[in-house]
Amino acid sequence: MPCTEDHPEDIAADIMAEARRALEICNACQYCNGYCAVFRTLKARRQVGTADLLFLANLCHNCRSCYHACQYAPPHAFGVNLPKSLSLVRQRSYRDHAWPPLLRRRLRYTGRAVVIATLLAVEVLTLAAILAVPAGTLLGRHSGPGAFYRVVPWEVMAGVAGIVMLWSLLAIALSVAAFWRGMGPAPAGVSLPAALRDTVLDVLTLRNLGGGGAGCYGREGGREGGLSQTRRRFHHALFYSVALCFASTAVATLYDHLFGWQAPYPVLSLPVLLGSLGGGGIMAGTAGLALLKRRADPVPVAASVTGGDRAFLLVLFLAAASGLALLALRGTAAMGPLLLTHLGIVLGVFATLPYGKFLHAPFRVAALLRAAMERNAGSRTRPPA
Amino acid sequence: MTRVPRDCDVLVIGGGNAALCAAISARRSGAAVTLLEGAPRALRGGNARHSRNFRVMHPGPTPWTRGSYPAEDYRSDLDAVTDAATGAAADGTLARMLIADSAGIIDWMGRNGVRFQSGADDCLPHSRKTAFFLGGGKALVNALYTTAEGLGVAIHYDSEACALHLKDGLPSVTVGHPKGLQVVRARAVVVASGGFQANRGWLRDEWGEAADGFVIRGTPHATGTMLKALLAEGAQPVGAAGHCHMVAVDGRSPGFDAGIVTRLDGIPHGIVVNRDGRRFADEGSHTGPTRFSVWGDRVARCPGGVAFSIFDAASEARFRPSIFPAIRADGIGELAGKLGIDPAALEATVGSFNAALGSGGIGADGFAMGTEPPKTRLAAPLLVPPFGAYPVRAGVTSTCLGIRVDGKARVLRDGGQPICGVFAAGVIMAPNILGRGYLAGSAMSIGAVFGRIAGREAAAHALH
Numbered sequence: 001m002p003c004t005e006d007h008p009e010d011i012a013a014d015i016m017a018e019a020r021r022a023l024e025i026c027n028a029c030q031y032c033n034g035y036c037a038v039f040r041t042l043k044a045r046r047q048v049g050t051a052d053l054l055f056l057a058n059l060c061h062n063c064r065s066c067y068h069a070c071q072y073a074p075p076h077a078f079g080v081n082l083p084k085s086l087s088l089v090r091q092r093s094y095r096d097h098a099w100p101p102l103l104r105r106r107l108r109y110t111g112r113a114v115v116i117a118t119l120l121a122v123e124v125l126t127l128a129a130i131l132a133v134p135a136g137t138l139l140g141r142h143s144g145p146g147a148f149y150r151v152v153p154w155e156v157m158a159g160v161a162g163i164v165m166l167w168s169l170l171a172i173a174l175s176v177a178a179f180w181r182g183m184g185p186a187p188a189g190v191s192l193p194a195a196l197r198d199t200v201l202d203v204l205t206l207r208n209l210g211g212g213g214a215g216c217y218g219r220e221g222g223r224e225g226g227l228s229q230t231r232r233r234f235h236h237a238l239f240y241s242v243a244l245c246f247a248s249t250a251v252a253t254l255y256d257h258l259f260g261w262q263a264p265y266p267v268l269s270l271p272v273l274l275g276s277l278g279g280g281g282i283m284a285g286t287a288g289l290a291l292l293k294r295r296a297d298p299v300p301v302a303a304s305v306t307g308g309d310r311a312f313l314l315v316l317f318l319a320a321a322s323g324l325a326l327l328a329l330r331g332t333a334a335m336g337p338l339l340l341t342h343l344g345i346v347l348g349v350f351a352t353l354p355y356g357k358f359l360h361a362p363f364r365v366a367a368l369l370r371a372a373m374e375r376n377a378g379s380r381t382r383p384p385a
Numbered sequence: 386m387t388r389v390p391r392d393c394d395v396l397v398i399g400g401g402n403a404a405l406c407a408a409i410s411a412r413r414s415g416a417a418v419t420l421l422e423g424a425p426r427a428l429r430g431g432n433a434r435h436s437r438n439f440r441v442m443h444p445g446p447t448p449w450t451r452g453s454y455p456a457e458d459y460r461s462d463l464d465a466v467t468d469a470a471t472g473a474a475a476d477g478t479l480a481r482m483l484i485a486d487s488a489g490i491i492d493w494m495g496r497n498g499v500r501f502q503s504g505a506d507d508c509l510p511h512s513r514k515t516a517f518f519l520g521g522g523k524a525l526v527n528a529l530y531t532t533a534e535g536l537g538v539a540i541h542y543d544s545e546a547c548a549l550h551l552k553d554g555l556p557s558v559t560v561g562h563p564k565g566l567q568v569v570r571a572r573a574v575v576v577a578s579g580g581f582q583a584n585r586g587w588l589r590d591e592w593g594e595a596a597d598g599f600v601i602r603g604t605p606h607a608t609g610t611m612l613k614a615l616l617a618e619g620a621q622p623v624g625a626a627g628h629c630h631m632v633a634v635d636g637r638s639p640g641f642d643a644g645i646v647t648r649l650d651g652i653p654h655g656i657v658v659n660r661d662g663r664r665f666a667d668e669g670s671h672t673g674p675t676r677f678s679v680w681g682d683r684v685a686r687c688p689g690g691v692a693f694s695i696f697d698a699a700s701e702a703r704f705r706p707s708i709f710p711a712i713r714a715d716g717i718g719e720l721a722g723k724l725g726i727d728p729a730a731l732e733a734t735v736g737s738f739n740a741a742l743g744s745g746g747i748g749a750d751g752f753a754m755g756t757e758p759p760k761t762r763l764a765a766p767l768l769v770p771p772f773g774a775y776p777v778r779a780g781v782t783s784t785c786l787g788i789r790v791d792g793k794a795r796v797l798r799d800g801g802q803p804i805c806g807v808f809a810a811g812v813i814m815a816p817n818i819l820g821r822g823y824l825a826g827s828a829m830s831i832g833a834v835f836g837r838i839a840g841r842e843a844a845a846h847a848l849h
Contacts, residue, residue, distance in 0.1 A: 028646035028708050031437055031521025033509070034502040043508065046705065068527065069520030071434050072646070075427050077639040212519050214500055225498070225531035 012092055016053055019085040023048045023056065025078055032066040034212040037202075037371045038086075039066075044374065051184035057089035058179070058360075058367035064218075065211035067300040068226060074299065083300040091305050094359045097182060099174035107355055109304075111311025114356045118315045118348025125152075125344040129336075138336040145262035151336045152343065161343075164350045171354035176362045183370055187377035198372035203365055206232050206239075219297040226297070234288035238316070241281025245320075248274035264330055276327060282320035286313040312357035319345045393419040393539070394847035395840070396558060396571035398546040398611055400424060401431025401604075402522075402829055403811025404577035405529035406836025407843065409497060411575070412536045414844035419569065420538055421560055423545040423578075423606035428642070430526030431579055432603035432783065432812070435644035437522060438515035439494075439833060440826035441487045449491055449501040452513035459484045462514070466822030475818045476623075478792055479835075483818055483827075486834040491516050493837070498528035515826035545606065546578065549614040556806045572847035575839045576796070577811040577832070580784035581609020582629060583641065588781075591627045598690020600634050600780040605641040612788065612813055621789035621799045624816025628785040630823045631681030635707045636691055636776030649775055651704025652680050653763050655696030656738060657777065659687045662721060662730030664738065669752075669762030678823065685779035692777045693724050695735070697767040711773035720772045739766040783828070787816035794839035806846055810839040 023042060026032065033039035038060050045052055064083045072078035095107050107113075129138060133151060142150050149157070180186075202208060209216060209232045215224070216231040252271040255261040265271050290313045293306065322342040329338055353359075395411040397404045400422025408420045422429050442459050443450050460480065467475045491501060500519040502509060509517050518525045534540060547566070548559040557570040581587050583605045588596035601607075616622060638647035653672045657680070659665050665687070671679045684692045701711070714720035717735045718728035741755040747764050756764075787809075788796055794810055795803035811832040818831060 024706075024708050025646050028648075028705070029521070029644070030508070031524075031645075034506065034517075034519045040508050046702075065520065065524075069524035071521065071523045071642075071644050073427075075425075076642060078643070078646075212500070212502070214519060214524075223531070223535065225527050 015085070015088045015092060016050065019053055019057065019089045020048050022080045022082050022085045023053070025072055025080050026066075026082060029072070031071070032069060035065045035069075035214075036061060036063065036208040036212070037368070038208075041371050041374060044378065049184075051182060053089055054093045054179065055183040055367055055370060057086040057093060058363045059208070059371055060086040060090070061206065061209040061364070062087055063209050063211045063216040063231070064297075064300045065214055065216065065227065068217035081300055084302045087302045087305050090360070090363075091302070091308075093179060093182070093363065094175075097175045097178040098355065099171045099178070103355070109308035109356065111307035111309070111314075111356070114308070114311040114315060114348075114352045117352050118318070118345055121348035121351065122341055122344030125347070126337075126340045129340050133336075139333050140336070141331065141333055142335060143331060145264075147330070147335070148263055148339055151339050157343065161347065161350070164347055168350050168353045172359070172362055175354060175359065176366055179363055180366055180370075183367070186370065187373050190373045190376045192373075195369060195372040195376045198375070199365065199369040202368045202372070206235060208368075209235065217297070217300070218292055219295060231289065231292050234285050234292065236285075237281045238285030238289065241278040241285055241320075242316075244274050244278030244281065245323075248272075248278060267327075272327065275323065279320040279324045279327075282316055283324075286317040286320070289313055290317075308357045315345060315349050315352070319349050392570050393417045394572050395419075395575060395843045396556075396569055396573070397421065397575045397577060397840075398558065399431060399575075399577035399579065399811065400429050400540075400542075401577065401579060401811060401832065402433035402436070402525070402529070403832030403836035403839075404431070404575070405433075405526070405533055406833050407575040407577055407808075407810050407840035408533050408538045409529065409536060410837040410840030411844040411847075412533070412538050412840075414841050414848070416573075416844035416847050418538045418840075418844075419571070420533065420540045421544040421546055421558070421569075422540065422542050424542065424604060426542045428604070429530065429542060430523060430604075432607070433829065433832070434523045434526050435521075435603055435642075436525070436829050437645075438512070438517045438826040438829065439487070439490050440515045440824060440830045441490050442484050443488060446504070447491070447516075448503060449516040450504045450513060451511075454514045456484045459487070459514075462824055463818065463822075463827070466824050467818075467820040475820055479790070479817050482792060482838075483831055483834050486837075487830045490830060490833045494518070494525070494833070497532040499525050500528070512825075545608075546611055549574070549576075549611060549618065551618050551804065551807065571806075573806045573808065573843035575794075575808045575810060575836075575843050576611045576615065576813055577809065577836060577839070578609075578611045579604070579607040579812045581607065581612055581786065582781045582784045583607040584609045587613075588629075588784075592685070595685055595687075595690040598778055599629075599631075599685065600636075600638045600643070600647070600778050601641045602632070602634065602638075602644060602647075602780045602782050603642060607783070607812075609784070609786075612786065615788050615796060615804075615807070615809075618804065619798045620796050620804060621801075622786060623789050623814075624785040624787045624819075625821050626784070626786040628821040629685070629779075630678065630782040630785065631685055631779045632677035632782065633680030633684055633777050634780030635709050636778040637709045638778070638780065643780070646708055647780065648677050649680070649694060649707055649777060651696065651701070651706075652676060652694050652777070654700045654704050654765075655694055655767065656735070656760070657683075657692050657694050658726070658731060658734055659692050660689050660726060662726040662734055664734055664756075664758060665692075667758050667761050669760045669764060672762055674825070680777065681779045681781075684777050690778060693726065694775045694777050695720070695731075695767065695772065696774070697772050698769040700765055700767070701773055707775050709775070711775060713771045713773050715770045715772070717767070717772055720774055724774055724776070735767050739768065742766045782823075783812050785816050785819075785821045787812070787814050790814045790817060790835070792838075793842045794835050795842065806843075808839040808843045808846075810836040 072080040215227045215229040220226045248271045326338040326342050394416035395418045397408045397420040408418050412418045445453050502517045502519045544562045546558045547561045550557045556574045634647040721728040721731035794808045796807045815831045
């Protein structure tokens with residue numbers, strides 16, 4: 001029989017079996033337990049079930065330090081490649097917990113859908129504007145408060161964005177809820193505030209992407225032999241820049257609703273400063289991460305997941321770049337087309353959040369919380385030293 | 386690979402911890418250094434790639450070690466393992482040097498790129514005596530290679546030292562690599578090529594056919610070629626050719642390089658039978674960390690070099706499983722069939738073991754009354770199906786034959802005078818200190834301490 005057909009179920013079983021095999025070797029070794037929470041969490045388990053696999057795969061931050069340090073990595077007979085094995089399980093976990101459930105067998109994480117959806121959002125928005133707004137207004141110069149809303153009325157902008165955001169938030173929440181159940185029953189008798197505090201610290205510091213201080217493994221060579229904190233720094237740049245962009249939007253919303261000050265705001269206003277800083281940071285972060293991805297040693301990377309990673313970085317980069325272009329050219333006739341492009345890309349990003357690489361963030365937070373809860377429960381039952 | 390240069394100041398033979406320490410220290414002393422690693426790049430690092438910790442003397446807590454480990458404690462731990470095994474004390478001078486210099490290992494390694502794990506980390510085995518490096522041995526090896534390359538040490542992979550020539554003038558070595566043979570001359574040679582455990586023929590000379598059943602836990606490049614060459618040149622042997630550091634491993638382990646993960650954890654919980662289906666030793670005699678090596682030794686002496694750990698479903702829950710699936714059956718006879726043991730013999734063994742426990746009972750600490758041989762701890766009848774088994778073999782870490790060195794790591798002849806320009810470090814000289822004994826983390830410390838000494842002294846000799 002020709003092997004050209006994909007058999008998703010067989011592949012899923014293979015992926016799970018291979019990850020389980022690798023983790024069982026890891027658990028017998030445990031040399032990597034200084035790198036991240038995966039190995040400590042694994043250690044408490046005598047055997048690795050499907051729920052454990054989902055949990056550990058999403059706890060993994062893919063720093064690849066363990067691969068670099070692995071005495072059993074290829075070409076060793078055991079051929080352990082934990083980062084690759086876990087990233088394949090992780091991708092299955094996004095797919096198997098997607099919402100609505102209708103999508104669960106159908107989603108592919110090649111990244112193509114994310115890019116197409118984003119382009120489509122730009123197209124639809126532009127087409128609607130061409131039909132509804134006179135060409136003179138669309139390509140005219142506008143200035144002063146409310147300039148943007150002459151091209152896209154505020155009600156339309158807020159309405160469409162609101163609906164898309166609500167849908168995405170709902171889909172993400174339900175996916176995460178399904179994933180939380182998929183990790184098996186949560187430990188009982190846990191101090192939730194303490195576990196939450198640990199989780200927030202883990203998220204804000206990306207402690208688990210630090211390779212126990214050694215950093216991520218990129219590729220052989222260099223002064224540190226391929227290990228560095230660069231990837232973590234670029235991820236921080238991206239994460240905190242997205243936060244700045246949200247802060248910018250929040251401030252702008254206050255300006256509008258509380259004080260009646262309508263966008264666009266002056267260059268030295270808080271929303272523009274926050275947004276510009278955030279936009280620049282997103283561009284730097286996404287470009288840096290994409291570059292590192294391009295240069296990385298391909299062996300510990302699952303080729304089938306990188307498409308989705310790249311697509312997400314690309315649309316984020318475009319959202320930031322179009323936003324900054326809009327800021328630079330808002331006084332010119334290009335404002336209308338740029339506004340439509342920027343809004344379209346942002347809508348595309350929001351619409352695809354539940355169905356692409358973004359899902360790694362809430363799933364990882366859930367896994368970190370679960371790990372913190374286990375640690376908390378463990379320290380409560382352990383006798384004092 | 387790049388061609389091995391014909392001449393260098395210091396030629397380091399080996400690519401593990403001791404060799405890297407020697408190369409780095411010789412290079413820092415100003416010598417032009419070439420290092421020959423027999424393994425390909427991806428599997429470089431000798432047995433150090435499977436290691437995990439250094440045994441270090443320290444007067445008080447450090448970020449990487451708990452409590453304190455004074456020199457006297459270190460010395461008495463050394464004496465306990467060497468005395469118990471041989472009745473002969475370790476070389477006192479070298480032991481004192483090891484202990485004193487071990488205090489500086491963490492700092493030196495840190496300056497050369499190696500990271501350590503916090504001593505307070507509750508994920509680590511509790512130890513006040515050893516410091517664990519972050520990520521284990523391969524991470525250490527990677528860091529040291531990066532440092533050595535950065536310093537300009539010429540590193541050659543797939544390069545096996547095949548012959549040593551000491552007769553006329555400068556020492557030279559015939560190097561075999563995929564492109565052929567080449568002779569390299571040097572002003573000084575540091576031999577850090579480990580034991581001979583990967584040499585099946587030599588093992589068979591010492592152990593007979595039992596050697597065919599041994600699993601080698603580390604590098605396949607520890608063939609002992611340089612050890613044999615040095616002995617042929619008149620170097621004085623130390624230790625014992627017929628002894629190995631061994632642990633009990635799953636008999637399905639690959640022949641080489643499986644490291645720590647195929648050790649069998651749960652042997653004391655069940656019973657152990659030989660291939661005739663008979664118990665032959667007290668399974669409860671060792672339940673702590675020594676259980677691995679005790680069973681390695683016992684299994685090495687079994688017919689065919691193989692034994693079987695047998696347990697029932699109740700006792701199986703009390704230990705960590707092997708990375709290989711247990712062989713299972715609902716009845717003891719059926720299990721015996723799967724293991725290639727006479728079913729009647731195994732049924733008789735398990736039957737009489739259970740009967741003795743049933744009639745004699747189980748005393749304090751799980752002492753089984755009335756079994757022969759006794760089971761002094763963790764005794765429980767094998768009653769709950771499915772029954773499970775792991776094949777057990779002896780996994781050899783390293784052999785215990787070495788060559789005599791002095792405090793400058795110079796290789797000594799039978800008469801005690803040094804062989805000009807030849808130094809040794811690591812497992813090839815560890816029996817000077819350990820005899821046939823073994824102490825966790827001590828071989829790595831010997832490699833680090835005497836590797837640095839050998840590198841420094843070899844550079845001084847070469848640049849003299």
